[in-house]
Amino acid sequence: MTSPPRRDATPRIGCAGWAIGRHDAALFDDGDSVLARYATRFDCVEINSSFYRPHRPATYARWAASVPAAFRFSVKLPRTITHDARLQRCGPALDGFLAAAGQLGDRLGALLVQLPPSLAFDAR
Template sequence: MVQGSTRPPHAPPRIGCAGWSIASRDVALFGDGASMLARYATRFDLVEINSSFYRPHRRATYERWAASVPAGFRFSAKLPRTITHEYRLRGCGPLLDDFLEAATGLGDRLGCLLVQLPPSLAFDARSAATFLAVLRRRWTGGLACEVRHGSWLTPPAEALLQRHGVARVAADPARHGTDARPGGAPDLVYWRWHGSPQIYRSAYDAAALDALAAAIAARPASRHWVVFDNTVAGHATGNAAALQDRLQAGPATAAGPAARRRR
């Protein structure tokens, strides 16, 4: 069993991107560093490793990444698509072992695992419960699941996620409406914003970022991890920095334009 890193429940939100590429327009937001990851970590304290979804990395690679960032920095590592999309959560014990043997090279900087399910994978209580039990025997740290079939947005699925301590990702754009709101275990709120209206490409405007800042401020007792995945056109770093500025400015700013006008 691998124990994941934890964070106090009232800690400030962690904000970052899916990957640590820095758009040329945003270079001035970051300090100097020996690598792109080290420069990224001068501004943000969270990054989501999406490349692990597509291909395996050696443990030495994860160890090198961990050594590139400060002690307070955290990684979220995405489970391989072989587990979620090919095996569809069934018979995954050996695959999980292989993935975790490598990914735990991040040490205590590995703060969360992300499970992104295929849109075609409907909720099946037996296979989902078996998978989560198998995973939880191997990993006790943060765990988030992005569900994309509407059958997961039901009381039985919600109860199962809560029982295993799994945060249901609050995704934008939402596929089914209620998946825009966080669910599952309440101690971790995991936001994944993919870009809207054009997924992965569009930047978020000020109104959208105000709304997200207000939603985060409305749940002060939870740990918030916010990941911008609108990386294709390079908008993730700018949006993440803009949200960071809003939250650091205080409650009035996080509450949105109306609150700022009253100030």
């Protein structure tokens, strides 16, 4: 059995979100947006807000266009899939999420799956 090819094995360091507090703003280069400024110091970020609410495909596309080509986004799956549906019968919701997040194009890094502690492992 062979492993699937890895797209990018480069270690990356980033934050969960890209808010920059006023007291830290001077540490970041100028940019057109807070995300663009964040991307002058980090090469990846977690989109944690996707866990709580959906984002429009155009929003993902705008985010991708505002960062350098080597930048990557890690996107958290929605809680409607992981917690509410508990990974059951969630095909249409997952398809919609993947279509929207797919607008990140080659800037899409990892998909993050946070499961509820009450969801037990089932090997079948």
